[in-house]
Amino acid sequence: MAKDSGDVKNKSIWEDATKMIEKAARDGVETVWDRFEQQTPGCKFCELGLTCKNCNMGPCRISLKENGKMQRGVCGADGNVIVARNFGRFVAGGSAGHSDHGRDLIEVLEAIVEGKASAYTITNEEKLYRVAQEVGVATDGRTKQDVARELVDVLFADFGSRKKELAFMGRVPEKRKEIWRQLNVIPRGVDREIAEMMHRTHMGCDNDAISTMLHSARTALADGWGGSMIGTELSDIIFGVPTPAASKVNLGVIRKEQVNILVHGHNPVVSEMVLAAARDPEMIAKAKAAGAEGINIGGLCCTGNELLGRQGIPMAGNHLMTELAIVTGAVEAVVVDYQCIMPSLVQAAACYHTRFITTSDKARFTGATHVSFDTSRAAEQARQIVEMSIEAYGSRDNSRVEIPVEPVDIVSGFSNEALLDMLGGSLEPLLEAIKDGSIRGVVAIVGCNNPKFTHDSQNVGLAKELIKRDILVLATGCITTAAGKAGLMVPAGAEMAGPGLQKICGALDIPPVLHFGSCVDNSRVIQLCGSIADALGVDISDLPVWGASPEWYSEKAVAIGVYCVASGIPVQIGTPPQITGSKLVTDLATGGLEDVFGASFLVEADYRIAAEKMDERIKAKRKALGLGE
Structure with missing residues (x-):
């Protein structure tokens, strides 16, 4: 952890970040690090998860009495119950975010088949038919419109209450499903599990911490194998399946001589249209008439990852770089949809000529310019956004522009389909590489x-640390930018890997860290693990695999972690969620879940120690499978 937050080198490992943090101070722009200092130290009761405001008899704070016994809230709930309830609502929030993203994609597909979204199309018909067949939709002799219309109905039903299990449960190995059946955690409907979590955590409902934690798992599974998976699969159908392509990363992708538009958030529905408008010759001509050489689109966070994977659009930065991108003074517009968007970006943009443009009615920001994005008018509204950006270029003060570095190369755009294509259409070469220890x-x-x-x-x-140990890394979300800047997302990065992984990277001409998409695309990871487990005839928990989120902050990250653990994939995190006020809940999360799901959480703030512990488990799993080192 950063020890001296006043020292800029303790704030970031990157040159582009530290230079812009210093410039922000000179320009009088407050950053996330400034506000973090203002909020330190935090409330210990909140940190431990021992506060409750679920009813108006409180709020309550739970602590130990002088006799060593735990206090109870006004209603009588003890610390274990309060911690579990808070954690359950945290998971519900994260699951709602990613799953609502999936619902938005269903609505876009529905608008396409109804002829109400002319700017969008079904780009990958092969995947449409394949996914439709998988969830029981007949495809023989039917048009893509008819197949898509029925697929919409099937996937909308996954958000309801009347099904016994989700449509993509066929992707879950039978051994794993049997564990879920015994625990009664097979997800039935996305909205049903989230609503039930809110009900269970109302005062006077579920007052057994273990019961509440099990429903947290069910809620997260509804996200991972439901809402998030729907979001990933439909994005592939509508916008195309990611394939490997060269791109660039860091603040150097912002070009001084061009109109710079940064897209930020999580849903590609808006950003794909903005990109299309920016490539329109008429828009480019308008930019040149305004004195620019052209229009440059760059990505931030997961909307950036979506465009990076499918379109090769460069990444300007990740979560903590968003304010700093504006501080370059060369950004005409930041166009956002929803999630992980700091409200402070409105104030940062106001310090320069930058337009901060919101597009989702679910994510309005006081002080922003709002364009209520409508798929029926998507092309028109995207052109409007690009024209606003061109107009802003005329107000840029070039004396305040500082682009701190040159961009670096990356290779992005891996997916399960791209991986299979690379392996000749079969998982067998990957399985052989795992079996022989490469x-x-x-x-x-x-x-x-x-x-x-x-x-x-x-x-x-x-x-x-992991690639040195011949452990392949899949990157999703904000680590993409970090791994790219570190040189780990080009084939030459294999020089930093162990000899076995070097050999595989050389044979396939791939990096040792593969870009697997945005954070919603962790559904690709659990699907891949399920496919490998099926191929080997084992459970997912038998595999030498891990998930990790060393610098997590979001409710969504916890939901991802819970659905990975519940699927049999252990997860390392750098800091604990707000559960440490309950020994029962903490022990369950960090060990007890092994007896339940065959996986649990590792909380370790030092990446070296984390890598060693992760490696120890991988060795044990390999040995149990009869694989050598």
């Missing part, structure tokens, strides 16, 4: 940054 294990590192740590130090440190 790839000793696989770890998915999930995005997020948190000012509690030196920015990206844990993300990059853990990735480097």
Whole structure:
């Protein structure tokens, strides 16, 4: 963790970040690190999860009495119950975010088949038919419109209350489903599980901490194998399946001589249209008439990842870089949809000529310019946004522009389909590499940054430690930018890997860290693990795999972690969620879940120690499978 937040080098490991933090101070722009200092130290009761405001008899704070016994809230709930209830609502919030993203994609597909969204199309018909067949939709002799219309109905039903299990449950190995049946946690409907969690945590309902934690797992599973998976699959159908392509990353992708538009958030529905408008010759001509050489689109966070994977659009930065991108003074517009968007961006943009443009009615920001994005008018509204950006270029003060570095190369755009294509259409070469120890294990590192740590130090440190041990890393979300800046997302980065992984990277001409998409695309990871487990005839928990989120901050990250653990994939996190006020809940999360799901959480703030412990488990799993080192 950053020890001296006043020292800029303790705030980030990157040159582009530290230079812009210094410039922000000169320009009088408050950053996330400034506000973190203002909020330190935090409330210990909140940190421990021992506060409750679920009814108006409180709020309550729970602590130990002088006799060592735990206090109870006004209603009589003890600390274990309060911690579990708070955690359950945290998971429900994260699951709602990613799952609502999935629902939005269903609505876009529905608008396409109804002829109400002419700017959008079904780009990948092969995947449409394949996914439709998988969830029981007949495809023989039917048009893509008819197939898509029925698929919409099937996937909308996954959000309801009348099904016994979700449509994609066929992707879950039978051994794993049997564990879920015994525990009564097979997810039935996305909205049903989230609503039930809110009901269970109302005063006078579920007052057994273990029961509440099990429903947390069910809620998260509804996200991972439901809402998030729907979001990923429909994005592929509508916008195309990601394939490997060269791109660039860091604040150097912002071009002084061009109109710079940064897209930020999580849903590609808006950003794909803005990109299309920016490529329109008429828009480019308008930009040149305004004195620019052209229009440059760059990505931030997961909307950036969506465009990076499918379109090769460069990434300007991750979560803690968003304010700093504006501080370059060269950004005409930041166009956002929802999630992980700091409200402070409105104030940062106001310090320059930058337009901060919101597009989702679910995510309005006081002081922003709002364009209520409508899929029936998507092309028109995207052109409007680009024209506003061109107009802002005329107000840019070039004396305040500072682009701190040159961009670096990355290779992005991997997916399960791209991986299979690379392997000749079969998982067998990957399985052979795992069996012979060339790839000793696989770890998915999930995005997020948190000012509690030196920015990206844990993300990059853990990735480097793992690849040295011949462990392949899959990157989703905000770690993408970090791994790219560290040189880990080009084939030459394999020089930092162990000999086995080097050999595989050389044979396939791939990086040792593969870009697997946005944070919603962790559904690709659990699907891949399910496919490998089926191919080997084992459970997911038998595999030499891990998930990790060293610098997590978001409710969504906890939901991802819970659905991974419930699926049999252990997860390393750098800091604990707000559960440490309950020994029962903490012990369950960090060990007891092994007896329930065959996986649990590892809380470890030092990436070196984390890598060693993760490696120990991978060795044990390999040995149990009869695999050598």
